[in-house]
Amino acid sequence: MKRRDFLKFCALGIAGIFLARVTKLFSFGEKLDHSLKEASFYRQADDLAG
Amino acid sequence: MKKVECELCPRHCRIEEGGRGNCRIRTNVGGKLYSLVYGKPCAVHIDPIEKKPFFHILPGSSAFSIATAGCNLHCKFCQNWEISQRPPEETQNMDLPPEEVVRQAMAHNCRSIAYTYSDPVVFYEYTYDTSSLAQKQGLLNVLVTAGYIEQKPLVELCKVIHAANVDIKSMSDDFYRNMSEATLKPVLDCVVTMKKMGLWVEITNLLVPTLNDSEKDIRSLCRWILQNGGADMPLHFSRFWPLHKLQNLPPTPVETLTRAWDIAKEEGLHYVYVGNVPSHPGNNTYCPNDGKLLIGRQGFEVTENHVIDGKCEYCGTQIPGIWR
Numbered sequence: 001m002k003r004r005d006f007l008k009f010c011a012l013g014i015a016g017i018f019l020a021r022v023t024k025l026f027s028f029g030e031k032l033d034h035s036l037k038e039a040s041f042y043r044q045a046d047d048l049a050g
Numbered sequence: 051m052k053k054v055e056c057e058l059c060p061r062h063c064r065i066e067e068g069g070r071g072n073c074r075i076r077t078n079v080g081g082k083l084y085s086l087v088y089g090k091p092c093a094v095h096i097d098p099i100e101k102k103p104f105f106h107i108l109p110g111s112s113a114f115s116i117a118t119a120g121c122n123l124h125c126k127f128c129q130n131w132e133i134s135q136r137p138p139e140e141t142q143n144m145d146l147p148p149e150e151v152v153r154q155a156m157a158h159n160c161r162s163i164a165y166t167y168s169d170p171v172v173f174y175e176y177t178y179d180t181s182s183l184a185q186k187q188g189l190l191n192v193l194v195t196a197g198y199i200e201q202k203p204l205v206e207l208c209k210v211i212h213a214a215n216v217d218i219k220s221m222s223d224d225f226y227r228n229m230s231e232a233t234l235k236p237v238l239d240c241v242v243t244m245k246k247m248g249l250w251v252e253i254t255n256l257l258v259p260t261l262n263d264s265e266k267d268i269r270s271l272c273r274w275i276l277q278n279g280g281a282d283m284p285l286h287f288s289r290f291w292p293l294h295k296l297q298n299l300p301p302t303p304v305e306t307l308t309r310a311w312d313i314a315k316e317e318g319l320h321y322v323y324v325g326n327v328p329s330h331p332g333n334n335t336y337c338p339n340d341g342k343l344l345i346g347r348q349g350f351e352v353t354e355n356h357v358i359d360g361k362c363e364y365c366g367t368q369i370p371g372i373w374r
Contacts, residue, residue: 036086036088037084037175037176038083039076039083040178041174041200042054042055042056042058044053044055044081045054045055045064
């Protein structure tokens with residue numbers, strides 16, 4: 001019983017994580033809008049301080 | 051978490067993943083910056099070109115006018131705040147890709163497309179792509195803008211734009227900081243660059259009672275225009291209406307507008323106009339040489355036109371502008 005419960009728990013956990021990831025992929029805070037246009041003038045800011 | 055830095059306007063917003071720029075319409079998704087409003091205007095109208103205002107471009111013609119939500123200034127006196135100070139989720143947006151803008155402009159016999167109402171700087175990519183297509187079809191592209199843009203994107207945009215009306219709200223940097231959350235210098239640089247790039251430029255100054263309507267303010271503006279744009283650069287004084295965050299102020303008195311009109315002519319500007327006051331003589335264009343009425347206007351309607359082949363019909367003086 002204990003082993004089955006544990007496996008069920010793991011399966012539920014994996015399913016939950018998967019759902020959360022899928023939801024995030026299609027959410028854009030709200031929804032990912034496929035008509036987004038990449039901006040023309042910007043740069044990566046990771047190398048900047050602050 | 052990849053941050054991006056927008057380089058479109060002097061704010062240089064640093065935007066976290068999922069965040070937005072100050073303009074409310076540019077966002078970081080997966081370390082790339084996107085426009086949220088490309089092809090999605092919230093305002094589409096056919097207006098007389100005089101409404102923009104442009105008084106020296108194709109008089110009596112129609113401008114297909116578009117705008118999206120958002121703006122990179124936050125003027126307390128904004129006359130279009132209901133779209134400029136909102137994100138696109140809070141405006142009613144249409145699906146109108148660039149090619150459709152051009153098609154509809156031509157279908158409605160518009161001679162120009164105006165990128166206006168909010169600020170075309172913030173919907174830059176949409177403005178640029180639409181302008182590129184429109185130019186190939188023989189349409190004029192005209193901007194109505196606060197001019198708060200970095201030089202590099204401005205130079206690129208100027209290659210597909212024919213004319214601009216730029217708001218110079220004041221010659222005081224403090225005014226820009228306190229009233230618009232911006233700075234003055236980039237705006238002045240914008241006007242200078244546009245002129246160097248060969249655009250036709252007209253200036254608008256919204257006169258807000260007690261804030262930028264002193265004689266010193268007006269003369270300072272006129273002298274800057276004379277020095278940097280020349281006597282032939284048109285200047286429109288526009289009447290403020292109490293809106294947005296300045297509802298405590300009265301509308302600009304007509305006497306203030308008339309005084310500004312007189313001062314600007316005294317300073318040597320050839321083409322000075324008064325906006326939002328029907329039947330004011332400042333609605334008309336006069337020949338700087340013989341003083342004759344060249345273009346009569348009643349509101350935005352042209353009632354008579356004596357500019358023939360770009361010249362005064364009476365004395366032959368060249369009148370600057372885009373007349374065909």
